[in-house]
Amino acid sequence: MTKTRFLRPLPLATAVVFAFAAVPAVAQDTVKMGALATLEGAFTVLGQDGIRGVELALKERNYMAGGKKIELVKGSSNGSPDSAVSAARKLVEQDKVQLLIGPLSGSEGIAVKDYAKTQLQTTFLNGTSGAQEATLSSPAPNFFRFSTDGAQWSAGLGSHSFAKGYKKVVVVAEDYAFPYSQVAGFMMEYCKAGGKVADKHWVPIGTKDYSSVIAKLPADIDAVYVALGGSDAVNFLTQYEQNGGNKPLIGGTITVDQTVLGYKGKRRDSLIGTPASSPIADGNDSAAWKKFVADYKAAFKDGFPSPSLFAHGYYVNTKAALDAMDSVKGDLSANHTALRNVLSTMTLKTPTGDVKLDGNRNAIANMYLTEVAKAADGSLYNKVVKVVPNVNQMLGLSKAEFDKMGIGSRTNPECK
Known part of the structure; x- marks a missing residue:
């Protein structure tokens, strides 16, 4: 009797309820x-x-x-x-x-x-x-x-830096794909304007000690182009100050981003006037x-x-x-x-x-050419110098011109 009762077909409505209950709920929404x-x-x-x-x-x-x-x-x-x-x-x-x-x-x-x-x-x-x-x-x-991309972020910076009188620079940058792109975008304009890059110092992400790099910076340069981010940028800026560095800086995009401008130290105010370029500008009105x-x-x-x-x-x-x-x-x-x-x-x-x-x-x-400035509350921000509209990945070059230049790397481009 017991077996017969449990094998008896269920009413259709009840069977449907049980069927849905047996399937795990899926959040389709x-x-x-x-x-x-x-x-x-x-x-x-x-x-x-x-x-x-x-x-x-x-x-x-x-x-x-x-x-x-x-x-x-x-x-x-x-x-x-x-x-x-x-x-x-x-x-x-x-x-x-x-x-x-x-x-x-x-x-x-x-x-x-x-x-x-x-x-x-x-x-x-x-x-x-x-x-x-x-x-x-x-x-x-x-x-x-x-x-x-990082090369696009550099739009306007190379020609602006040369116009400021920075005819010869040294690059200090992290050794991976993004800084290669940043440096390439900067150098495309800078070299075309007549600027010279005396040397490039590629450093690993997470570098703590920059003393050997700082010691190698020649005295006859006009500025140091720095493409470092996060704690790497803070460490370099701090040690550059401690070692008596007095050359103006040109900022890679993330070197003068808000993630770095908030750090404490005397060298912080020395960043005022530092040119950079970025997809954003704190002073955008x-x-x-x-x-x-x-x-x-x-x-x-x-x-x-x-x-x-x-x-x-x-x-x-x-x-x-x-x-x-x-x-x-x-x-x-x-x-x-x-x-x-x-x-x-x-x-x-x-x-x-x-x-x-x-x-x-x-x-x-759009890209933003900027310079570091100090706000009324003492905080540092990037004021807008110029807006470079609708920057494409070819940086305004024809495909043939861009292909001839090639993608940025440790050694490309060069203009010594």
């Missing part, structure tokens, strides 16, 4: 977004502000896009390509993120771009990795960069930038006096993902075909102007 940044190592402070940029873009939308809830999953690297790929692999293959924002550092971007080719079900949007090769060399169809700064300050009491380029870059790429999600109403079917079509063709409204992508899915955007 939730999209997982990964944020990969350097939350350890020499660039930790940079990565923390990058995450603030992601969170700000999500806060503006109440963590919603395309009618779906966005669940944020964070991943950490230390600035090395291997750590970035390891973190990306965890986010994609274990955490199952569908969208990934990052990474932060130059060589990381090249490695993550190559990894993206093996994970076509996921859409990758750059964080702030500035290596030219991330999009110029064998680009991945699912890797998008709305934050431009546009309404869109001022709103971005105000929103950043309101959201992050532990942030910088003004958002760093890392907060900006991660914000811009996250906003692109969210805007595209809205455009396709959250449709991520067929390996995100509709989403990627929108990303490739959209005009993105950002705090620094409109951004469009080129055929390699790399941003065309």
